[in-house]
Amino acid sequence: MRLLIVEDEKRLALSLAKGLRAEGFAVDVVHDGREGLRLAAEGVHDLVVLDIMLPGLNGYRVCAALRAAGHDVPILMLTAKDGEYDEAEGLDTGADDYLTKPFSYMVLVARVRALLRRSGSAGASPVLRVGSLVVDTATRRVCRGEREVTLTAKEFAVLEQLVTRAGQVVGKLEILERVWDFAYDGDPNIVEVYVSTLRRKLGTDTIQTVRGAGYRMVAS
Numbered sequence: 001m002r003l004l005i006v007e008d009e010k011r012l013a014l015s016l017a018k019g020l021r022a023e024g025f026a027v028d029v030v031h032d033g034r035e036g037l038r039l040a041a042e043g044v045h046d047l048v049v050l051d052i053m054l055p056g057l058n059g060y061r062v063c064a065a066l067r068a069a070g071h072d073v074p075i076l077m078l079t080a081k082d083g084e085y086d087e088a089e090g091l092d093t094g095a096d097d098y099l100t101k102p103f104s105y106m107v108l109v110a111r112v113r114a115l116l117r118r119s120g121s122a123g124a125s126p127v128l129r130v131g132s133l134v135v136d137t138a139t140r141r142v143c144r145g146e147r148e149v150t151l152t153a154k155e156f157a158v159l160e161q162l163v164t165r166a167g168q169v170v171g172k173l174e175i176l177e178r179v180w181d182f183a184y185d186g187d188p189n190i191v192e193v194y195v196s197t198l199r200r201k202l203g204t205d206t207i208q209t210v211r212g213a214g215y216r217m218v219a220s
Contacts, residue, residue, distance in 0.1 A: 001116060001157075002026040002178055004045040006036030006062065007078065008054050016049070019105055020112070024140070024153035024160075026179050033057030037065055044177070045073055047115055049108075050095070052079040060093050067094035074115040078103075113138075130166040131219030133206060135159065142202075149201050154179065158194045162207060162217040171214035 007013035017027040033054035052059035077095040126138035134143045142149045205220040
């Protein structure tokens with residue numbers, strides 16, 4: 001999942017980004033409302049964490065502009081203010097949830113995960129099965145048959161891209177764009193490294209290479 005943080009308090013923004021990346025998310029960070037609107041309007045993010053007090057455009061205006069343009073990306077608003085009026089205004093402009101500073105990091109992560117689940121298909125199960133492979137996207141547990149497999153956050157993120165589209169070909173560039181953030185400028189072959197690790201942990205027959213196209217998760 002790819003998140004966008006629009007927050008002008010740089011230390012807070014970078015701290016949140018570091019924590020969320022450790023949770024397995026790809027995270028992009030900007031500190032200005034206009035830049036936040038531009039990136040959010042590209043439609044590549046699964047959720048936006050949006051501060052209200054921003055230079056350029058405030059969070060209310062960013063949120064309203066996204067909704068007016070037809071973007072339905074979940075938006076979690078942050079503010080240092082407190083009061084029913086602020087919350088009402090944020091929700092009226094189209095925000096999905098609201099968090100007042102200071103807040104617990106664990107509460108923010110829980111809100112993010114809840115919004116991501118809510119934005120999926122109604123009633124969709126967080127447990128995905130492909131053959132003997134069982135992936136619980138809510139608890140982030142992976143089992144192959146009766147054996148539980150321990151994955152790092154990034155390994156799980158790559159696996160999630162494949163298992164949610166089991167049977168389909170998922171391109172290397174697509175995985176890179178969804179799992180790593182815009183700031184990543186390393187070797188794109190990093191995807192191959194993670195796929196190789198997943199095969200070693202889950203079984204070599206779980207992920208097929210489709211030459212020149214990408215990878216396919218198959219039942220085994």
